[in-house]
Structure formats: structure tokens, C-alpha cells
Amino acid sequence: MVLEKVNSPEDLKALDWDELLALAEEIRSEIIRVTAQNGGHLASSLGAVELILALHRVFDSPRDKILFDVGHQAYAHKLVTGRKHLFHTLRKEGGISGFTKVSESPHDAITVGHASTSLANALGMAIARDLQGEDHHVVAVIGDGALTGGMALAALNKIGELGKRMLIVLNDNEMSISENVGGLNRYFKELQIRKWVQDMEKLGRHILEQISPRLFSLVDRAKEAAKLVLHQENPFYAWGIRYVGPVDGHDLKGLVHILQHLKELEGPTLLHVVTKKGKGYKVAEADPIYWHGPPGFDPKKPEKVSKGYTWSQAFGDAVTELAHMEPRLFVITPAMREGSGLVRYAQEHPERFLDVGICEDVAVTTAAGMALKGMKPIVAIYSTFLQRAYDQVIHDVAIESLPVVFAVDRAGLVGADGATHHGVFDLAYLRTVPNVEIAAPKDALELRAMLKQALARPNPVFIRYARDNVEKAPEGVWPEIPWGRWEVLKEGTEVYLLAFGKTLAYALEAAGDDPRVGVVNARFLKPLDREMLKELARYKLLTVEDHQKMGGFGSAVLEALNEMGLKAEVRVLALPDRFFEHGAIPSLHRQAGIDPEGIRKALAELGIAPVHERA
Numbered sequence: 067m068v069l070e071k072v073n074s075p076e077d078l079k080a081l082d083w084d085e086l087l088a089l090a091e092e093i094r095s096e097i098i099r100v101t102a103q104n105g106g107h108l109a110s111s112l113g114a115v116e117l118i119l120a121l122h123r124v125f126d127s128p129r130d131k132i133l134f135d136v137g138h139q140a141y142a143h144k145l146v147t148g149r150k151h152l153f154h155t156l157r158k159e160g161g162i163s164g165f166t167k168v169s170e171s172p173h174d175a176i177t178v179g180h181a182s183t184s185l186a187n188a189l190g191m192a193i194a195r196d197l198q199g200e201d202h203h204v205v206a207v208i209g210d211g212a213l214t215g216g217m218a219l220a221a222l223n224k225i226g227e228l229g230k231r232m233l234i235v236l237n238d239n240e241m242s243i244s245e246n247v248g249g250l251n252r253y254f255k256e257l258q259i260r261k262w263v264q265d266m267e268k269l270g271r272h273i274l275e276q277i278s279p280r281l282f283s284l285v286d287r288a289k290e291a292a293k294l295v296l297h298q299e300n301p302f303y304a305w306g307i308r309y310v311g312p313v314d315g316h317d318l319k320g321l322v323h324i325l326q327h328l329k330e331l332e333g334p335t336l337l338h339v340v341t342k343k344g345k346g347y348k349v350a351e352a353d354p355i356y357w358h359g360p361p362g363f364d365p366k367k368p369e370k371v372s373k374g375y376t377w378s379q380a381f382g383d384a385v386t387e388l389a390h391m392e393p394r395l396f397v398i399t400p401a402m403r404e405g406s407g408l409v410r411y412a413q414e415h416p417e418r419f420l421d422v423g424i425c426e427d428v429a430v431t432t433a434a435g436m437a438l439k440g441m442k443p444i445v446a447i448y449s450t451f452l453q454r455a456y457d458q459v460i461h462d463v464a465i466e467s468l469p470v471v472f473a474v475d476r477a478g479l480v481g482a483d484g485a486t487h488h489g490v491f492d493l494a495y496l497r498t499v500p501n502v503e504i505a506a507p508k509d510a511l512e513l514r515a516m517l518k519q520a521l522a523r524p525n526p527v528f529i530r531y532a533r534d535n536v537e538k539a540p541e542g543v544w545p546e547i548p549w550g551r552w553e554v555l556k557e558g559t560e561v562y563l564l565a566f567g568k569t570l571a572y573a574l575e576a577a578g579d580d581p582r583v584g585v586v587n588a589r590f591l592k593p594l595d596r597e598m599l600k601e602l603a604r605y606k607l608l609t610v611e612d613h614q615k616m617g618g619f620g621s622a623v624l625e626a627l628n629e630m631g632l633k634a635e636v637r638v639l640a641l642p643d644r645f646f647e648h649g650a651i652p653s654l655h656r657q658a659g660i661d662p663e664g665i666r667k668a669l670a671e672l673g674i675a676p677v678h679e680r681a
């Protein structure tokens with residue numbers, strides 16, 4: 067096994083070509099083996115194996131900085147930078163992260179998980195390097211999907227202007243999680259076709275040279291002119307960035323040679339590398355969308371598994387039906403069609419569906435534009451990615467109180483993706499914004515009610531739900547709920563659990579049939595049901611939520627009680643002021659003390675000892 071000999075990138079430099087090629091295959095097998103056990107970003111990582119080996123062969127990490135955008139494709143990087151013995155712990159609690167992480171290894175140049183940050187980071191490093199009088203290289207690896215992000219494009223603009231020495235490797239596999247979108251993407255495809263034509267021409271030129279040297283020289287001059295046009299119209303040249311490519315991203319030898327050459331160049335260079343997502347694993351090559359981030363699977367018999375019926379699907383089913391009833395409804399996703407449960411919707415309503423690419427800001431402001439024209443836009447977005455569009459929520463939507471509905475998915479702790487992906491800040495950053503309303507349904511039926519009613523609201527509405535399964539609601543059923551009102555699910559004599567969203571199930575479990583403990587489905591955070599809160603202030607109160615304590619649902623309850631001049635004994639169960647790493651969701655909830663056991667403990671501290679301990 068060649069991998070056994072590789073403990074650092076230095077070891078790669080001592081391998082001969084055969085060993086290096088063998089290593090690529092061993093790494094693929096290891097990625098498949100561990101991803102089959104732990105789940106993970108399989109297809110992206112398989113596609114980047116040769117590229118990563120070539121980069122580590124040519125550059126000197128950690129002295130040279132190699133930055134991976136999103137960081138989900140970097141499993142091979144982890145394996146050759148001293149973490150092969152930990153690789154089996156990938157994405158497991160206490161194990162190594164699924165992304166690159168500065169605190170995990172000196173070879174991880176950035177901590178990442180969100181897309182499109184590599185280029186600005188690389189620019190910052192290049193500026194700092196020059197000021198500090200150092201001479202190391204800075205290399206950013208960015209996918210075609212991540213390059214649809216405004217942050218990446220804006221960074222390119224500045225990179226071209228400043229002209230700092232750096233290498234950008236565009237890993238173009240024509241895929242984001244789903245098919246990639248956008249004008250640049252179309253242009254990259256065109257470049258690939260032109261490359262193919264050029265290769266064919268080379269062949270033709272050879273034949274022509276043999277037949278007629280005069281004709282050959284005419285054709286040759288025409289080709290040179292065409293090349294000039296190609297360069298002049300190339301957007302990277304327009305930005306001031308040297309463009310090289312497209313080249314085959316699985317030709318390890320070829321990549322090493324070209325990187326060795328590019329390493330010597332001054333100024334910013336972009337190397338366009340063409341790869342196959344899922345390379346080397348038949349199922350992943352055939353269906354890179356499913357195999358982008360599969361849960362565990364049997365590596366000998368890799369098959370798709372059903373994740374069960376999720377909140378995302380409940381949302382997708384509801385909007386698919388609603389769109390038949392409301393012709394102004396329009397759904398926008400920032401590159402998360404599958405994750406947001408919108409595959410069916412996109413098939414049934416293609417003319418009212420838009421994937422803007424990985425640019426949450428554009429998704430929100432496009433929705434604002436539609437709302438200004440009388441449409442009923444819904445932005446389907448993960449809580450963690452909505453962070454990217456906070457200004458757009460305030461500036462473009464909320465100030466004029468535009469009727470945009472936000473389906474905020476993956477709210478709360480999300481599990482194996484870890485700190486970069488937990489959706490635990492949205493309540494705090496949204497509830498301070500005037501005009502907005504925030505709700506969390508208790509089940510799929512309530513989600514349907516909220517969505518339908520939200521479409522009739524004159525202001526922005528955020529509907530929040532977790533990365534979890536939910537019982538499917540019957541199609542065609544649209545219950546009405548009193549907007550802004552909470553619901554008592556269980557009466558109590560001493561204490562009420564006020565639960566928002568996902569933690570409602572935990573509250574019901576913790577309360578059991580204890581007559582002292584009441585449970586409220588506190589489904590609206592904004593507006594808060596002050597009328598009911600006033601009634602309940604006679605009891606002890608325990609708020610529970612899957613969100614940071616600061617600024618969350620519990621804070622809203624405390625503020626409302628204070629404003630109403632009511633004194634109540636209140637405890638807030640929420641996430642403490644620290645980042646949570648990756649791990650299984652129930653385990654993270656246990657750590658945070660918001661699971662049934664944590665709730666029972668808090669009840670005991672409020673004087674409500676468990677029923678069996680009372681006597």
C-alpha cells in the first residue's frame with residue numbers, strides 16, 4: 067500500500083509516477099470505505115483526487131497555502147496531510163471535520179463549509195504575504211458551483227486589479243449539488259467544446275501539413291487570430307487574470323507538469339481544470355446529485371436509501387400543491403433544489419422555479435423584485451445560508467414590508483456538517499428586524515396552514531423547521547390556524563413548558579402524563595402570543611428551543627413579560643454561548659441540555675421533581 071508510506075505531503079514528492087497513480091486509486095477506495103460508514107461528501111471528493119495529489123506534489127504545504135472552497139472536496143487532502151489514521155472518524159462526534167478547519171491541521175489554510183470564500187481569503191493572504199516580505203504561494207481551489215457566488219466574483223474583480231501572485235484552480239465538473247447554473251457556467255461549457263475543437267484541429271493540422279504546407283500556413287494564421295479573439299473575450303483576461311485551460315483534471319502527470327510551470331508565473335493565474343464528479347465510482351459518476359452527500363451505504367452494493375419523509379419534502383409537497391391554487395406563487399432556491407425538497411415542485415412548475423446559484427443575497431433580492439411586481443415569492447433557504455443575505459432581508463424586503471415568504475430549512479443543530487452549518491442564529495438575527503413575522507410549525511399539517519396563510523400576509527414571514535423527519539400530512543387538506551396564537555397541548559397545574567419548533571416533541575416527552583406540567587406549542591415567536599403569555603405568567607415557565615440562548619425565543623418571552631410588567635419564574639433552555647461541533651443531532655441536543663432529559667432536569671430545578679421521586 068502506497069498510502070501507508072504517506073504521512074505528509076513531503077512523502078508524495080518521493081513517489082514515482084506508478085506509485086502516485088496507485089496512490090490515487092488507494093485514496094479513492096479509502097474515501098469510499100469511510101464515506102460508506104459515516105456518510106459524507108463522496109462525489110465531490112472523488113472528483114478532486116488527482117488535483118489534490120498534483121497540488122501537494124508541486125507546492126509545499128503548509129508553507130504554501132492551499133485553500134479549498136467549501137472544503138467538502140478535500141478528503142484526499144486530509145488523507146495525505148497526516149490524518150489518514152483519523153479518517154475513519156470523519157464527521158463523527160469527536161472526530162475530524164468533513165471540511166477543512168484551521169484548528170484541525172496546519173495544512174488546512176481556512177476554516178470553511180460555506181461556499182465562495184476561498185478567493186477573498188486567498189487575496190487577503192497574498193496581500194499579507196507581500197507586506198510581510200514572504201514569498202510562499204497561495205493556491206485557491208474553487209468549484210464551478212462555488213464560483214457562482216457573488217463573494218467569489220467580487221474577489222476576482224479585486225484579484226485582477228491588484229495583480230498579486232496567486233493561483234486559482236477552477237475545478238469545473240459542470241455540477242453544483244444539482245446541475246450548475248449561470249452565464250459563466252455556459253461559457254465554461256463553450257470553452258470545453260472549443261478545446262475539443264482545437265484538439266480535433268491539431269489532428270487535422272497534422273494531416274493537412276502532410277498534404278499541403280501552403281494551405282496549412284493559411285489555416286494556421288486564421289487559428290492564431292481566433293485564439294486572440296478567444297483571449298480577448300475571456301472574462302478572466304478582462305478582469306486582469308491570466309487564464310489557462312481547460313485541462314484534464316484526472317491526468318495526474320499532465321496536472322503536475324502544468325502546475326510546475328504555473329508556479330513560476332507572476333500575477334494572478336486561473337487554471338481551468340475539468341473533472342468528473344464522482345470519478346472512479348460508477349454509481350457516483352452516473353448520479354452525482356444523490357452521491358454528492360449520501361448517508362452511509364454498502365460499498366459492495368451501493369444503493370440509494372430513503373431518508374424517510376422530511377420537513378423539506380413536506381414543504382416541497384405543500385408548495386407544489388399551493389402553486390396550483392395560487393398562480394402568483396414563485397419559488398426561489400440558492401442552489402439547494404434537492405436539499406430543500408423542491409425536485410417535485412421544479413418538475414411540476416418549471417416556469418415558476420428559479421435556481422439562482424450559490425448566492426443567497428441574489429435569491430432574497432430577486433424575491434423582493436418579484437414581490438414589488440405583485441408576485442408571491444417564496445425563498446427556500448437553509449437557516450445557515452440565510453446568514454449570507456441578512457442585509458437583503460432588511461434592506462430589500464423588510465423596510466418596505468414586502469410580502470416575501472421564507473421557508474427556513476435546517477433550523478437548529480444539523481448534525482454531521484458541524485459548526486459552519488448549524489442553523490442556530492436565525493431567530494436572534496431575524497426577530498430584531500421590524501415588520502417580519504416568525505413561526506415554527508409543530509407538524510406537516512401546521513406547516514401547510516402556515517404556508518398558505520403566510521401567502522396572504524402583507525409582510526415578510528419566516529417559517530422555520532428542522533433537519534428531521536416528520537409525519538406526512540394528507541394532500542388537499544389546508545387547515546386554518548389563528549395567526550399569531552399559541553396552542554395549549556396539555557394543561558398543567560404548576561409549570562408550563564413553552565416550546566418553539568423541534569423541541570416541542572421533547573417537551574411533550576418530558577412532561578409525560580405529569581399533571582403538574584403543561585405544554586404549549588409556542589408556534590409564533592413574532593408576533594408573540596402576549597395574551598396567552600399573560601395568562602400563563604401565573605405559573606412557572608420553562609422555554610425550550612433549538613437555538614442560541616442569546617436573542618432567541620426565550621429572550622423574546624422574557625422581554626415580553628418585562629414589557630407587560632409581569633413577574634414570573636422563568637427558565638430558558640437553549641444553546642449556550644459557544645459553537646457546537648459535528649455529531650449526531652440527539653447527542654448534540656443532549657450536550658446542550660435541550661433534550662427530554664435536560665428538560666426534566668430543568669423542571670427538577672424549578673421544584674418539579676420526577677413523579678416517581680415525589681413520595
Ligand SMILES: Cc1ncc(C[n+]2csc(CCOP(=O)(O)OP(=O)(O)O)c2C)c(N)n1
Nearest residue numbers: 110179180181209210211212241242243401
Ligand atoms: C453559502 C453556501 N450556500 C450553499 C451551500 C451548499 N453547497 C455545498 S457544496 C455546493 C455545491 C458546490 O459546487 P462546486 O463548488 O462546483 O463543488 P462540487 O461539489 O461540484 O465539487 C452547495 C450548493 C454552501 N456550502 N454554502
Ligand SMILES: CC(=O)[C@@H](O)[C@H](O)COP(=O)(O)O
Nearest residue numbers: 136138179359405476483533
Ligand atoms: C457542503 C454543503 O454545504 C452541503 O452539501 C450540505 O452538506 C448539505 O446538507 P444537507 O445534507 O443537510 O442537505
Ligand SMILES: [Mg+2]
Nearest residue numbers: 209210211241
Ligand atoms: Mg462543481
